[in-house]
Amino acid sequence: MHILGYFFALIIGLVMGLIGGGGSILSVPVFAYLFNIDAITATAFSLFVVGATSSVGSVSFIRQGYVNFTTAFRFGIPSVLGILFSRRLVLPHLPEYIIHRWGITLTKDMFILILFAVLMLLSAIKMIQRKERVRKPRESETNYTLLVSQGLLVGIVTGFIGAGGGFLIVPALVMLLGVSMKEAVATSLFIISINSFIGFASSLDKIPVDWAFLLSFTSLSIIGILIGVALSKRIEPRKLKPIFGWFVLVMGIWIIVTELLLK
Template sequence: MEFLGYFFAIIIGFVMGLIGGGGSILSVPVFAYIFGIDAMTATTLSLFVVGVTSSVGSVGYIRQGIVHFKNAFLFGLPSVAGILFSRRVVLPHLPEYIINRWGITLTKDMFILVLFAILMLVSSFKMIKKIDRQRIPKSEEVNYTLLVSQGLLVGIVTGFIGAGGGFLIVPALVMLLRVSMKQAVATSLVIISVNSLIGFISSLDKVDVNWVFLLSFTALSVIGILIGVRISRKIAGRKLRPVFGWFVLSMAIFIILNELLVKQVM
């Protein structure tokens, strides 16, 4: 099982490099189900993996000069506030049992994983249907209020479930700031890397981190993203997004069934 887990570390990076995101959504299930780590710690470790891997993936875009740092700041600042709110205020104060009556038991860990699965469902639909290619007329003014609220929402989601939220960030940048898809993906990686690393650092006093394990896992993920980026030059990653979307959908259904049905009868 550990070998399988480390193999998925490479897959996580590979998918991120190949299709510009999505791979990070696998890290929490891998930590929780393959390595048997509790949900709070799994989301924290995921933030580190996502942050480091995204940082490596964004280097090439920065060199190409297509990262819009002003947009990254405008979107990223409220995101940081959302992350700190989730990691420092919400998660530490969740009760151990969300529901424990009428024969129904929903623990804190189960609750986090179910919310994560819901995010996976939304993400999978976006990848399958390719609905992130919306455009806004150039004449339309930037809605900064909506931009800040979107950034805050992404930060809360990122902090709570340990996923980068790229499938939320890219459409928001395209629709609200009217940047190209390529620039949105590049800027998104920078936002994800900063958000995730800040979320990880803010949780260090709440969890015990096995640094040897975490660095080994992250190193494999980085190798994966470097391979994915190289292969993406020959294969159009957007063509593989629907395939990965169906895989994410199946995983989301498994998590929901496992947490809400299987564990109720065990």
């Protein structure tokens, strides 16, 4: 199972490099089911992996001038507040049993993994649909209240379940700010890298960290994203998204069935 887990570390980076995101959605299930790590630690480890791989992926975009730092700042600050809210105020105070009556048992770990599976399903549907995002004209007035609230929502989601939130950030930047798809993906990776590292750092006093394991896993993901970026120049990412979407959809359903019916 551990060998399979390290193989998926490579796949996580590969997918992120090929389609600009999505691979991080696999990290929490890999940590939880293949390495038998508890859900809260798994979400923290996922944040570290996502942060490292996103940082590597955003370097080339920064060099090319695609990262909009002003937008990253406006979106990123409320995101950071959302992450700190989740990691410092919500997760540590969740009871061990969310529901434990009427013959129904829902533990904290089960609750987090089920929420993560729901996010997987939403992400998968967006990948499968192939809908083009409607870009807002730059000259129209930007709804900064909506932008800040979206940033806060992304931060809460990122902090709670350890996913980067790219499938929420990219459409927000395209539809609310009118930036190009390339700029949105580049800025999203930059925001994700900062958010993820802050989320992981905020958990260091709450979880045990096996640095040798975490760094080896992350190294494989970084190798994967470098391969993915190279392959993306030859492969059309739009064609790969629906295929990966179906895979994520099946995994999300499997997690829900496993947590609710097989435990």
